[in-house]
Amino acid sequence: MKLSEIYKSTVPVLSFEVFPPKPEVPLENVMRLIGSLKQYSPSYISVTYGAGGSSRGRTIEIASRIKQEHGLEPVAHLTCVGQTCGEMDRILAELKENGVSNVLALRGDPPREQPEFDFLRGEFKYASELIEYIRSRGSFGIAAAAYPEGHRDSRYIDEDWENLKLKVDSGVDLLVTQLFYDNRLFYHFRDTVRKMGITVPIVPGVMPIFNSRQIRRILSLCGASMPPDVFMMLDKYGESDQDMYRAGVEYAIHQIQDLMSEGVDGIHLEVMNRPELAEDVLKGLSGAKGKFSA
Numbered sequence: 001m002k003l004s005e006i007y008k009s010t011v012p013v014l015s016f017e018v019f020p021p022k023p024e025v026p027l028e029n030v031m032r033l034i035g036s037l038k039q040y041s042p043s044y045i046s047v048t049y050g051a052g053g054s055s056r057g058r059t060i061e062i063a064s065r066i067k068q069e070h071g072l073e074p075v076a077h078l079t080c081v082g083q084t085c086g087e088m089d090r091i092l093a094e095l096k097e098n099g100v101s102n103v104l105a106l107r108g109d110p111p112r113e114q115p116e117f118d119f120l121r122g123e124f125k126y127a128s129e130l131i132e133y134i135r136s137r138g139s140f141g142i143a144a145a146a147y148p149e150g151h152r153d154s155r156y157i158d159e160d161w162e163n164l165k166l167k168v169d170s171g172v173d174l175l176v177t178q179l180f181y182d183n184r185l186f187y188h189f190r191d192t193v194r195k196m197g198i199t200v201p202i203v204p205g206v207m208p209i210f211n212s213r214q215i216r217r218i219l220s221l222c223g224a225s226m227p228p229d230v231f232m233m234l235d236k237y238g239e240s241d242q243d244m245y246r247a248g249v250e251y252a253i254h255q256i257q258d259l260m261s262e263g264v265d266g267i268h269l270e271v272m273n274r275p276e277l278a279e280d281v282l283k284g285l286s287g288a289k290g291k292f293s294a
């Protein structure tokens with residue numbers, strides 16, 4: 001089912017995000033995870049694309065197997081990094097052959113070993129160009145990324161949201177946001193871009209905090225901010241992985257409850273390839289199954 005159909009639902013849509021394991025780790029681990037996520041009847045599961053396209057083959061394989069082995073709807077992330085039109089055609093053909101009909105189209109970040117990587121010299125400079133290309137190549141449902149605090153490359157937040165409008169106008173069906181821990185940022189972002197004429201569903205990306213080192217690293221990479229209550233939570237529980245995990249799950253439950261009370265289109269839960277994280281968060285949203293569209 002295409003993303004535009006999925007989001008016609010009148011109740012919030014539940015979706016998950018998983019990532020391909022490192023090359024030396026067998027794919028069966030992530031396939032087992034996906035099997036365990038099935039019990040929550042997610043409307044789709046998205047599979048990230050390694051920075052610099054490093055996990056390209058695995059993203060396509062996992063997305064294909066989500067469809068074929070579990071009968072769930074996959075969304076394959078794709079990036080512009082080092083990508084030519086010819087390669088993109090091959091990827092899209094392979095996805096189509098395997099029944100994957102939705103993608104999340106991104107610019108991507110510079111490969112780790114090439115921090116000076118220049119997107120402006122590539123065939124696709126911005127996500128909007130990739131989106132326009134995919135739109136012209138067939139009938140894929142297309143999601144794109146959005147940043148409630150503005151993308152870190154943008155000098156002005158407003159400028160990033162102007163670029164977001166251009167991106168949506170190039171053929172986007174759905175926006176999924178970068179993680180954030182202060183819901184007020186999301187509400188302000190949503191209100192502002194709605195006034196700018198962005199009408200597609202906007203789904204908050206929620207990443208439960210389960211480890212203080214990891215969340216500090218992720219925030220420093222993506223440029224999202226740490227609100228004072230998260231700062232205090234890390235201070236209080238950061239030394240104990242067990243206590244941090246419990247506090248992080250609790251925070252995510254409250255965050256999602258608040259988002260749902262404000263009528264979000266859905267929740268995109270980044271489960272960090274940990275089935276227990278999905279279980280503990282969804283259990284905490286008592287009766288979660290009835291709250292989301294299946």
Ligand SMILES: Cc1cc2nc3c(=O)[nH]c(=O)nc-3n(C[C@H](O)[C@H](O)[C@H](O)COP(=O)(O)OP(=O)(O)OC[C@H]3O[C@@H](n4cnc5c(N)ncnc54)[C@H](O)[C@@H]3O)c2cc1C
Binds near residue numbers: 047049106126163
């Ligand atoms: C939900 C989500 C999923 C993600 N999944 C992955 C993944 O699987 N793999 C991965 O490598 N990364 C992933 N990322 C990270 C993403 O690749 C980075 O944030 C990247 O730096 C920007 O990608 P984008 O698609 O948002 O870029 P763009 O929309 O192209 O924006 C990048 C920057 O360029 C600016 N810009 C856009 N258009 C123009 C224009 N026409 N002129 C001038 N400036 C412009 C924007 O304002 C922004 O500052 C994900 C991010 C999110 C939020």
